[in-house]
Amino acid sequence: MSNQSITILIVDDETMIFESIADILEDEGYQVLTAENAEQAREQYRAHSPDLVLLDIWMPDTDGISLLREWQESGNPNTMTIMMSGHGNIETAVEATKLGAYDFLEKPLSTGKMLLTINRALQTQELKSQNAALKSKIAPDIELIGNSRVMQELRERATQLAEQSVPLTLTGSAGTGKRQLAHYIHQHSPRHEQPFIVANIAAMDNETILTNLAGDSKRAGIIAQANGGTLYIDEASLLPTDAQKLLSQIIEHEAYQHGDGKGERHIDTRLIFASRLPLNLLKERLSAELFDHLSIATLTIADLNSHSEDIPDLLDYFVNHFADVEEMPYRHFSLAAQNLLRQHHWQGNVREVRNLVQRLLLASEQPDIGLEEAREALAPLEAPSEDNTWSQIIPKDLSLREAREMFEHQYLLEQFRHCDGNVAQLAGRVGMDRTNLYRKLRSLGIDPTQKSL
CATH class of the missing domain: 3.40.50.300 (P-loop containing nucleotide triphosphate hydrolases)
Known part of the structure; x- marks a missing residue:
């Protein structure tokens, strides 16, 4: 990385100091920004996301330590910070380092030491970026499980x-x-x-x-x-x-x-x-x-019940995931257990399968999960509490209007299927006038002319 592509922000309330530092850094080929106080520093930081900040500790409005803490909590993690102070002490330097500062320079600054510290900080940041890129390349790929x-x-x-x-x-x-x-x-x-x-x-x-x-x-x-x-x-x-x-x-x-x-x-x-x-x-x-x-x-994304043939693949994936990533015991689902789970109605979709696998891996260290164990694990799901049933059908974070319309959509769609797409039968079943029913179906995105839903 050439110096011309690197931006350094100097934050110091003493004009003569930051102008002197800026001249030195510009001679070295860096792009330089300056700020005389914390407010200007925040504006420059947000607008330009500098590669490195030279930050004075003692400023009249907000001190450098507070500004550093603020940036570490919500700023650009790729920015390196070097603290400066003419009244430095060990305690301040330690605090700055704990907050994420790369180093601490005492005033009056030595040009040679400052340039060496900046160079090392930028090299460190480059190594961090390379390591992050390497980790992202070797991280496991996101998968969409199933061959249906x-x-x-x-x-x-x-x-x-x-x-x-x-x-x-x-x-x-x-x-x-x-x-x-x-x-x-x-x-x-x-x-x-x-x-x-x-x-x-x-x-x-x-x-x-x-x-x-x-x-x-x-x-x-x-x-x-x-x-x-x-x-x-x-x-x-x-x-x-x-x-x-x-x-x-x-x-x-x-x-x-x-x-x-x-x-x-x-x-x-x-x-x-x-x-x-x-x-x-x-x-x-x-x-x-x-x-x-x-x-x-x-x-x-279709509900899991529409492609239940993918259940064995999902079981296998989650077993391996929990065994490899969370070091849970590896267990194998018997063919009978897999068939049982394929026939289960998964209201919670893939998330429910994941939770079931996790629960079964924690339940025992026996190598196999048989039919009875799988059936027992499903038992609480087959007869959930009234509160859990409704939270699965209609999420609790919806507004009343959203919840009502989601319920109407699911209710009428299910009733329509029971009537094999016959609107006359549906009208009698749900107790609605046929004209109003047509209007309601269309408003909910259900095509009343579609015979197969």
Whole structure:
């Protein structure tokens, strides 16, 4: 790496000192930024993500140690920091090192020592980057388990979409593996060496979603972390209006308004959205602008019950995963146990299979899992509590309206199947006028003319 490609930020409230250091570093070919106080330093840091910071400890507004702690908690992990002080002591140097500073220089600075320390810090950062890249290359590939026709088609479509950069929307029931699929697409994309960042919208307070995404005066934000890579938006139906506008802005202009209110930031990231709601219900939750973008490329993950022939492959995969990664005892499912599990109704989809395997591996160190042990493990699942049943059918983090529409969709779809697609029979079965029933079916995305559902 040449010095011309390296950016160094100097933070010091003494103008003569930072100007002198800047002249030296510019003579060495570095790109130099300067800041006289913490606020300027934050702005330069957010805007330019410098490779290295020379940070004075004693400043009038915010001291360097506090600024270093702030950056380590929410800043760019690839930036090296060297502390400077004319009033240094062992305790301060130790504290700075514990917080992640590379080294500590005493003023007045020795030019030779400063340049040597900078060179070593940059070499260390280069080694860290190389090690991270090596680890990412030798890390196990994300897999989509199963050889059924359903899974083969899913893999083929996912691989095709991985080559694109347009926004992608994944839909599917809880536990089907939407995040796994998104990560698989990222890993097979041209961005695979860049970060895969998850924004779990359901886990955020509604009032903080925009700040979590865009950042503020103290945080870079989730979007900034995904620069160059992939940003996975988990449960897009819960996005508030302001966050939807922000994401639309990114899709249309590859830029967004940072939360500190100081202008637009360029961003290069691929957005993958996910929702448990089908597209027709998701459309009602999102602005027309954002939904138009989300509907360009879509992929739906089928429930596990529609490809139960993949159960043996999933059992084998999770047994090996827990044995290799978490050092649990290896156990083998007998053929009778596998057949039993193939016939089970998996309300929780792949996630439920994973949890069952983990529970059985912990239950015994016997090498084989037989029919009776598998049946006993399923017993609590066959007669779940009322609360657990409803939480599997309708996730608890949905709004009342979302939950009602999801229930209506599942209820009418199941009843329609019982009536073999006969709308007249369905109307009598559910007690609705046929005209209103047609309207309701279409609003829920169920085609009343489709005889095979």
